Amino acid sequence: MIIRLLAWVAAVTLSLTVQVAAQQAQLAITYVSREGDQAYIHKRRYTGLRLRNRYPVLGAAKVAMKESRIVGRAIGVKFKLIELQLKEAVTAVDAVRKHIDSSNSRVLILDLPLADFLAVSGQLTGESVIMFNPRHHANRLRRQDCQSSLLHTIPSQAMLSDSMAQFLRKRNWTRVLMLVGEHDQDRLTANAFEASAKKFGLTIAYRRSFTLRNDPRQRDLNNIALLTGGNYDAVFISDEVGDFGRYVPYQTTLPRPVVGAHGLQASAWHWTWERHGAPQLNQRFARKAKRYMSETDWAGWAAVRSVVEAVTRTKRTDIGSIAGFLRSDQFVLDGYKGNPSNFRAWTNQLRQPILLHTHDAVIARAPIDGFLHKSSTLDTLGDDAKDSTCRFANK
């Protein structure tokens, strides 16, 4: 129903657009979300605690749209954001196709659960659309499931774990104890970290699983003292749920720093980042959204800003020109992290610095000084061209 309504609104808007087209070009960006998305349902834990609240990236996209108003004035293009929320029952691909047909809005920001995300990005690629991933770190989206029409503004899991490995290497904390949860995501995160450890010469001293169950027969799987025995320099925690890892700092057998899901974390963005103009963006976002800017917010913002930048520089609003420019080496995004960002040709992943932060301070910015690369130090993070397994089906 909502979709039909949206389609109708879009159709009306489109007809209006045609009338004003003579005076001003327009570019629409569609934000796609799914009703009842589990990631955004705030789960209360024991005693009403909320450990990992996540928020849709719509608010950040709106902030970026507002920023684009004056740029639009300068180049004579009106930017517009359309919201498309998929009802629980509908098939994502069908609904998105229908929306594109009716609105002719061909730039999509996909804030969808992974299954929907894979379906939409897989089937729409090559159909004269540009899709953005502001949400999923999953390496598979940059490897076997990479798509030529899909651009990632959120860093890959490999970029995050490479950043952490560089940091540990630099501090000479080279023997790492890994504590890995039972969630599928925990294993993926842990595997990514192991690969990064190998890449930067760290030793995985132990990889141990933990469980949240209180079964005395599994005491060695839920007792932090037992889990943290041995000899190591740092503890890496992989804990998607977040109800175990938060008890690890200060309870380890050896006095060692905790990194990963708790303690020192790697993210695309942090609300305390204070260099390179970041305070302005953080404050602008917080004023509008009434909360701190998260890394997915940043990635959603970066997606809109990328499109606006491409339209501004090419002075074109057709998908071919925008996509071509976005994927060219002329494209520059100012992500407020110091380095100019652009997209890697081999995965469509946005090159970017990564912030290593605690809950309230940014400790370091990766790439860490001293890790060199023949073309861009940013490419020391994540899959480099020569290691990439991504093969775009539609160029």
Add this chain to the structure above:
Amino acid sequence: MSLELPRGQCVLLALCLSILLLQNNTLLAKNTGLIFISNEKSSDITILDLKGEFVRSIPTCARPRGMHFSKDRLQFYVGCADDSTIAVYETSTQKIVKRIRNVEEPETFDLHPDGVHLYVSNEEDAAASVLNINTGELVAEYDTGEEPEGVLFTRDGKLVFVASEAANLVHVIDTVKGAVIKDILVDTRPRRFALTPDEKELWVSAELAGVVNIIDVETLKLVGDIAFLPTGMRKEEVTPVDVLITRDGTRGYVALGRANHVAVVDVKSRKVIKYVLVGKRSWGLALNKDESKLYIANGLSDDISILDTASLTVKKSVPVGTVPYGILIDDH
């Protein structure tokens, strides 16, 4: 110069006082030989003498950045973003005269040649506002792109240029018409301006592009670029911020930010003569009166480099507060 009146002979107290006051005024009017540096993170102003020796440090409002002298140089203004305040100081005593409040997050500003109207970039508000510095009144406001930054007047005060960092635009405001007459698209993250003395060229630093864009003032079109790349640096480390052109129009200085160098440019040929290594993230620049010394604020190493412009070598580095931003020199 000290007062050496034999006090016992001073019969009329009032006369004595007036002499004292008079002397005081002429002594302290201007040309204190002091350098003021706003420290963005420690919220204070470091005061140095012309040799770069530390004199003292005074606390100021929160997150002080842009600074500017009043037309007669008897006062100076400090923009404090976190307090949304412009603080007015007496140059001679560095005592606060007044605070103009509710100026949305001022970053930098320039004073209209009339000495009354201050054009302020309101970083959080996507606007350039015009303040009457005497009354503190908001006189006008112009919409800009997000994060307006550098502000610069032409000498006649007819045009004012405002850079918008996040929108990659240079807005040209006609102060007579009271309107933005042009938005010029420039390279990524435009920060500061300099005009050649003949006012034919406007230089704009584009921080993330690592270049200075040159705009022809008559046509308001981009006519050239100067790219920077000190030896051993990568392009992405070159993040130019402040730009200065000497009074004779021969030489330009560009602070290269994270490349930790200042570029010395021959204005006519637009070629770099030399890169001089300074502190970390060099961004604020100021020249002394005879332009023999260039002072450079280094935002990440929390110090000031003093460069001898004849030999183009750094003679001294002086620690200041945390994240130094702007420099004012009171030497004339």
